[in-house]
Amino acid sequence: SSDDILESDGAGFAFPVPPEVRSMNAHEEIDAGEGVKINKIKLFKAVLYALKEAWAKEIEPRLSSIRNKPPEDAKQKLGTDFFTEADTKSEQLIRETFIRVFGTDTLRIFGEEANEYLGNLNSKIGIRIDPVDGTEAMKFGKPDWGIMIGVYVGTPEKEQQIIGAIYYPERSLLVYNID
Numbered sequence: 001s002s003d004d005i006l007e008s009d010g011a012g013f014a015f016p017v018p019p020e021v022r023s024m025n026a027h028e029e030i031d032a033g034e035g036v037k038i039n040k041i042k043l044f045k046a047v048l049y050a051l052k053e054a055w056a057k058e059i060e061p062r063l064s065s066i067r068n069k070p071p072e073d074a075k076q077k078l079g080t081d082f083f084t085e086a087d088t089k090s091e092q093l094i095r096e097t098f099i100r101v102f103g104t105d106t107l108r109i110f111g112e113e114a115n116e117y118l119g120n121l122n123s124k125i126g127i128r129i130d131p132v133d134g135t136e137a138m139k140f141g142k143p144d145w146g147i148m149i150g151v152y153v154g155t156p157e158k159e160q161q162i163i164g165a166i167y168y169p170e171r172s173l174l175v176y177n178i179d
Contacts, residue, residue, distance in 0.1 A: 024044075028041070036123075038102060043151055050098065051165060052167075053094075053097060058089040058092075062084070063086070066086060088114075094129050095129065108127070110128045110156075125151065127149065127150070127152075133148045133166070143168060146169075161179065163176070
């Protein structure tokens with residue numbers, strides 16, 4: 001579950017947890033509006049859990065077929081970005097993870113592939129998802145692609161990122177920022 005993601009689950013996604021994460025204020029809450037507050041650590045754990053699940057369930061199982069599939073047209077041979085089922089399915093899984101943890105009416109969720117906001121459009125907490133940043137690099141076996149999730153406070157016109165994470169699965173690298 002996302003509640004214990006900071007501890008190793010034996011699935012190869014464990015990483016050392018730096019002191020600044022372990023020392024986060026366990027009671028810090030973010031105002032989502034309408035009297036709803038969300039624990040910041042719970043948000044961070046949901047981000048990590050969603051990254052892990054997107055890779056393990058929706059991207060990694062499709063990787064070899066994506067890389068071995070011949071281009072469908074001449075544009076793809078020239079290097080045009082590839083749109084894959086891994087993009088859409090991983091975005092859906094990430095969105096569903098946040099909805100399962102926080103409910104359907106708590107967060108404003110934007111997915112790059114769907115290109116629309118879902119959930120509570122008036123929420124003061126927004127989630128932005130780029131399920132495969134660098135689809136072309138992924139297609140051609142370059143490790144320079146990742147799964148990105150950002151958490152923002154404010155309105156879409158004036159947001160500030162409070163949590164950002166990108167997981168580069170083929171580099172076994174997790175980069176994140178928490179403000």
